[in-house]
Amino acid sequence: MQKVIDYFFRNPRFFLIFRNKLQNNLISEKNVIRKRIKLNKNSKMLDFGCGTGDFCLLFDMSQYTGVDIDDKFIEFNKSRFKGYNFIKVEEGKSLPFRGSYFDKILVFGVLHHISDNSIKQILMELNRVLSDSGEVLLYDQLPSDEQKKFFAKVLVKFDRGKFLRGSEQLKILLKNHFKIKENYKIRSGPYTLCVFVLKKS
Numbered sequence: 685m686q687k688v689i690d691y692f693f694r695n696p697r698f699f700l701i702f703r704n705k706l707q708n709n710l711i712s713e714k715n716v717i718r719k720r721i722k723l724n725k726n727s728k729m730l731d732f733g734c735g736t737g738d739f740c741l742l743f744d745m746s747q748y749t750g751v752d753i754d755d756k757f758i759e760f761n762k763s764r765f766k767g768y769n770f771i772k773v774e775e776g777k778s779l780p781f782r783g784s785y786f787d788k789i790l791v792f793g794v795l796h797h798i799s800d801n802s803i804k805q806i807l808m809e810l811n812r813v814l815s816d817s818g819e820v821l822l823y824d825q826l827p828s829d830e831q832k833k834f835f836a837k838v839l840v841k842f843d844r845g846k847f848l849r850g851s852e853q854l855k856i857l858l859k860n861h862f863k864i865k866e867n868y869k870i871r872s873g874p875y876t877l878c879v880f881v882l883k884k885s
């Protein structure tokens with residue numbers, strides 16, 4: 685069963701259709717981005733683990749860079765969003781950007797795909813490429829005991845990401861690398877999501 689689910693969700697087209705239906709075209713997420721990410725003309729923003737790259741359209745193409753470890757998603761995005769910058773990255777390697785390059789970083793629904801062994805290096809890299817005055821806007825799905833809707837409790841059990849962490853666990857992890865400026869929960873479709881606004885520490 686899990687293998688079948690993983691097979692479909694690694695297909696960018698299937699992922700896009702399913703995700704938009706389930707999470708109401710990502711309206712909650714887009715509202716959080718619009719409210720929290722205001723860019724100046726020369727600002728740069730990184731969408732880490734960009735998946736199908738839908739958030740790029742909220743930004744000018746000169747400001748946006750999306751990265752993902754899955755080349756199927758990167759190729760899919762390059763053909764859908766011509767002129768936008770999408771780059772394949774590799775887990776365990778440094779991000780291909782100089783220090784302090786980005787003013788804003790989005791990490792939406794990515795951490796539950798990353799093991800405890802890898803996460804420290806990734807958070808250090810995100811801290812390195814964030815400017816001193818920059819901010820990270822991050823959310824992650826919560827595990828079933830912190831989901832409110834029964835359907836979400838079931839869905840997270842079958843999620844491709846196998847490292848769902850509770851809100852307190854996420855807080856402890858993130859505190860080791862960033863200052864937590866804000867932390868709250870939002871609903872997106874059936875899911876309860878834990879949102880963090882982080883500053884460089």
Ligand SMILES: C[S@@+](CC[C@H](N)C(=O)[O-])C[C@H]1O[C@@H](n2cnc3c(N)ncnc32)[C@H](O)[C@@H]1O
Nearest residue numbers: 733734735736751752753754775792793794797
């Ligand atoms: C649930 S999807 C979320 C996609 C997108 N952020 C969104 O909200 O629509 C998680 C994405 O993180 C990517 N990912 C997982 N581990 C990663 C890593 N170490 N570096 C970059 N991307 C990663 C996956 O390939 C997948 O596309």
